[in-house]
Amino acid sequence: SQKIEQNSEALNIQEGKTATLTCNYTNYSPAYLQWYRQDPGRGPVFLLLIRENEKEKRKERLKVTFDTTLKQSLFHITASQPADSATYLCALSGSARQLTFGSGTQLTVLP
């Protein structure tokens, strides 16, 4: 069956460090993969999209990699700040037309 797995534990890091979140998937051949940020009590907010033929994408302090052989995406936040604390969701487009989301990783950046 199709499965999307993100870091099972919450991630705590010190301000200024790089946060690295993982998204692994099985039984998908996604055309693209997306990352969203979600704050408590709010809907997810789109951050980045990376296509299956792209290895890496950057946006300001954010970097996403996509390895279709390993079936894994890594999401990096460099020079992290307390304001980056949130839950980060990866989402894949599969055989169905809609996006399927992972369960998310809760990131806390400590001052």
Added chain:
Amino acid sequence: DTGVSQDPRHKITKRGQNVTFRCDPISEHNRLYWYRQTLGQGPEFLTYFQNEAQLEKSRLLSDRFSAERPKGSFSTLEIQRTEQGDSAMYLCASSWRQGGDEKLFFGSGTQLSVL
């Protein structure tokens, strides 16, 4: 505010009652999605519309759930005979599909509590 709007933000109801939620998407978007999210989980797809046509429904969407999008504008999600297991955040999202890519714009959700 030109984002996705959902109403109400919170709804408390008793088991067995019917509830209806409304979503106003971004006006130029042709697709509208409903997702459900429980604590500690990611959003789970329920259904989506392209314009006024409901194109796909999840197996999660039992016959107690119905969604409409009259005239391809706002959408409503109704849950009949609510059960405690229906307690969740109901999220609406809209998009404008360009080529193969599609990114979703979410509303803030309706938090449903069934007592």
